[in-house]
Amino acid sequence: MSVDPLPTIFVVDDDAAVARALAGAGRLLGYPVRAFDGASSFLNAYDPVLPGCLVLDIRMPGMTGLELQRKLADDGVELPIVMISGHADVRTAVEAMTLGALTLLEKPFRLDELMTQIRRGVEWDAANRAARARKDSTAARLAQLTPKEREVLELIARGKTNKEIAADLGLSVRAVEDRRARLMKKMDAKSVADLVWVRSAHGDRGS
């Protein structure tokens, strides 16, 4: 695996003075900061591979913050968003939160609040990316299984014993034990519980 890039704080606000202040907060946390004056310039420059957190003004000329949030969600980008609002009416606030914003800060707010939320966003993103990576590797491992091993995995997941599985599949108990061992090895699982968890974490595709 390559070295993870440092989390970047993306600031999108059309008001240059506010953008500079938000960027200052990000730098204070020790993260690299990239500021944009609008949604479209952010979209042009953003690479979803980069981890971090997005600090986004809710109202902007052209594409608004909410529209950008919706576009990112539609594109499957899971960058955490700290929404900034001049004065949030309830409807906009609810909409932003429903669309999955991490939080919504109303101007003017304290530096502490902002830094706490940015930190939270960065942590959330790191956890989310780790979970995704695990999921991806699980998928890859599941794909390596032969149909017969998969059959055994499904039955194990249903809580059946080796004996029952042997009876169901018309095999010897010995053969089932062999397959089970191969399965555990391929899935990199240490126990049956581990095996079942990995399988369900990836969704019940097989059953």
Next chain:
Amino acid sequence: MSPPTRPLLTPGRAAALSLTLVAAVFAVDLCLPLGVASAVPYTFAVLLALRARPWWFVLAVAGLCGVLTVLKMGLVPERGTTEMWKVVVNRCLALFSIGMTTLLGVLGRRAEAGRREAEGKMRDHLATLAHLGRLHTAGQLATGLAHELNQPLAAIGLQAEIAEQFAAGGDTNHDALMISLAEITEQSQRAAAIVKTLRRLTQPGEEKPGPVDLNDVIRSVAPLIDREARRAGADVQLHLTDPLPPVWGDRVQLEQVVFNLLRNAVEAVAGVARERVARVESAAEGDAVTVVVRDTGCGLPPGDPERVFERFYTTKPGGMGVGLAISRSIVESHGGRLWADREPTGGAAFRCRLPAERGA
């Protein structure tokens, strides 16, 4: 805005002339024999007296003329070959002329007074509307301003805390500290400028007419529409020609015009599917300065574009329909013109042309 020229025939002069004429006619009348209809010119004295004040002066002159007309019969016995009945009829005709002139004159004057009163009421009414329109604008401005002030305040608050962090951390980052402090100063000035503009807009009448730079007007009004523009997702663009010759006028009123036009443009583009742009352009054209506010919005209502300038004409829910009417009357009182055009793209363009101030 020029003062009305002083009339040649003031009430005082009219009264003096009227009495002089009465004396002259009487003198001539006395010199002529009874048979001559020399009392008829008294009617001109009555007509002059109509222009004098107080209101009853004309009645007094008419009465005097009547008395003098009859008096002559007693003073001048010489009647030549004329029969007595003809003399009496003659004098009665003169009395009739004086009486009718007085009556028609007084009635005419009353009708005139009624018309003036109606005109005055209309002017008051317009002034009230203009005031209401301004209050309406001020109310909207106040909310816009609250948002607009929030921007520098948010920046100041954050930068102050950032500076505090740097200061607490010792001398490690002197430059960053200076940048934050400079930012605080700059944003304080920005906030102060916003407050100043609002005060000017809501407290009219404090400024005297003078040379006004329309670019300044546009630049100070544009931030006030910021909140509306964000809400509408509208892009407000300024394409200004610098420098611009000044125009002569009332800055607050001109700000009101630009604000009205810009707000209309922003409201027009709200909700349209295509690009939402409200654009203000200024240019010098010959001895005039033009300001064009165009938008990519829903366009003018079908029919005559002039209708949008009628009072109480509105297409906006909650609109009063006075903004454009007031704007036009302001521009016209500055010797300019304001009119509307359809844009080829489907939006509207409002064009304002004001005479440039010469020799400034």
